[in-house]
Amino acid sequence: MHALTPANDLRASEPEALLIRRAADGDARAFSDLARMLVRPALAQAVRILGDRALAEDAVQDAFARLWREAGRFDPERGSFAAWWRRLLVNCALDGRRRLRPVAPIEEAADIADAGPTPAGAAESADLAARVQAAAAALPERQRAALALFHGEGLSMAEIAETLETSEKAVEGLLLRARATLKTRLDGLKGELQ
Amino acid sequence: MTNDRKLDEALAAWAKTDPLTRAGDEAAVLRILQHAETIATTGPSADRPRRSWWWVGGAAAVAASAAVALLLAPGSLWTGTQGTAPGADVGGGSVMLAEADVGESAAFALLYTPTSEEEYQL
Numbered sequence: 270m271h272a273l274t275p276a277n278d279l280r281a282s283e284p285e286a287l288l289i290r291r292a293a294d295g296d297a298r299a300f301s302d303l304a305r306m307l308v309r310p311a312l313a314q315a316v317r318i319l320g321d322r323a324l325a326e327d328a329v330q331d332a333f334a335r336l337w338r339e340a341g342r343f344d345p346e347r348g349s350f351a352a353w354w355r356r357l358l359v360n361c362a363l364d365g366r367r368r369l370r371p372v373a374p375i376e377e378a379a380d381i382a383d384a385g386p387t388p389a390g391a392a393e394s395a396d397l398a399a400r401v402q403a404a405a406a407a408l409p410e411r412q413r414a415a416l417a418l419f420h421g422e423g424l425s426m427a428e429i430a431e432t433l434e435t436s437e438k439a440v441e442g443l444l445l446r447a448r449a450t451l452k453t454r455l456d457g458l459k460g461e462l463q
Numbered sequence: 464m465t466n467d468r469k470l471d472e473a474l475a476a477w478a479k480t481d482p483l484t485r486a487g488d489e490a491a492v493l494r495i496l497q498h499a500e501t502i503a504t505t506g507p508s509a510d511r512p513r514r515s516w517w518w519v520g521g522a523a524a525v526a527a528s529a530a531v532a533l534l535l536a537p538g539s540l541w542t543g544t545q546g547t548a549p550g551a552d553v554g555g556g557s558v559m560l561a562e563a564d565v566g567e568s569a570a571f572a573l574l575y576t577p578t579s580e581e582e583y584q585l
Contacts, residue, residue, distance in 0.1 A: 297503035308492050309483065316482045326491045333499040338529075374467030383555035401477035420471075452470060 270445075286343075286350040300340070304333055307374035311358050317417040320406050325362070332361040348417045352360035355422070356432045363410055390434035405447075415440055 280403055285306060291299035311332060315325035343353055405413050411433060417433060418424045426437040433440065483492070577585065 292503070297500070300503040301496070301500050304503075308480075308495050308499075311493060312495065313482050317478065322485070322487070322491065326495060330498045333495065334502050335504050337499070342533055343475070395476075395480055397473045397476035398480035398482070400530070401473045405477070416474060417478050419478075420474040448470060448474075451474070454475065455470070462480050 285354070288347055289340050289343050289350055291345065292337065300337055300441075303336075307354065308333075310448050314358065315419060315422065315457070317402075317405075318359070318410055318414045320402065320413065321394070328362040329358070329362070331364070332358045335361065352428065355418075356434075357430050359414055359418075360434075365412060401451065401457060404451050407454055408447050408450055412443050412450075415443040417446050419444060 286302060288299045288303040288306075292303060304331075308329065311329045312325055315328045315332075318332070319325045320330060336354070339357075343350060350381060393425055405416070414433060418429045426440050430437045431439045433443075483489075
């Protein structure tokens, strides 16, 4: 079995925690500042999980609405703001009502990253990302979420389990199944996407 | 066959490359921010109660319920007397009750409560 180790660990969230406290007191300006800090990474993550831009936008809007409504529930003594917000965002992305809509077709997913006039390394990376995005279109959303949290945010199994509200064993299963499917899909897509 | 190292590289590229590179992505970001601002300025924030107020309100409601229950209970601790049963009418019209052995009219009398005018005429 391939060793599953987190990629990195970035969880500095003090400014966000201060802003959410002010938002909880009804400070609309603090909430707007917080939204500006969170919006791009949130939308990027939602696009990875859902594979569809319209659904991702919808999910992030829902997440911000919940963030405003439930700002008073954030308790810094129970965990970091980053973990709390991540859980809220992923929950909104995996909302059952949203799953009723189809994900992006493979042709569209292959076009996910526009390499453009970038250095060779970045272009290669963008090409790889495009291929994985295309292959990931075949995966269930929870598997995509587990992959994005593990390889993108570098979370541990326990942190992913907490975010997805499941067990560490289940997360391991999600990642293994996703990797197995992706291996097959990437082999199959190699010729198709070139 | 894609090996594990290649797959890790591909997944890292996918998970870390910013997917928001299309023309419409900035517009989507702006729409989300506008939506967030609208929620914050018009949403139900100002009147949402803080957690401490929930505790105070809940405790007050429980205390009030307990006090009312004690006051209404037969043989209340404060009065020390036999209380009136709930629903009993102590000052209104009387109810005609039939004896157990008065025959067929008893059934009607058990069901019928005369008004004060009827009672006067009787």
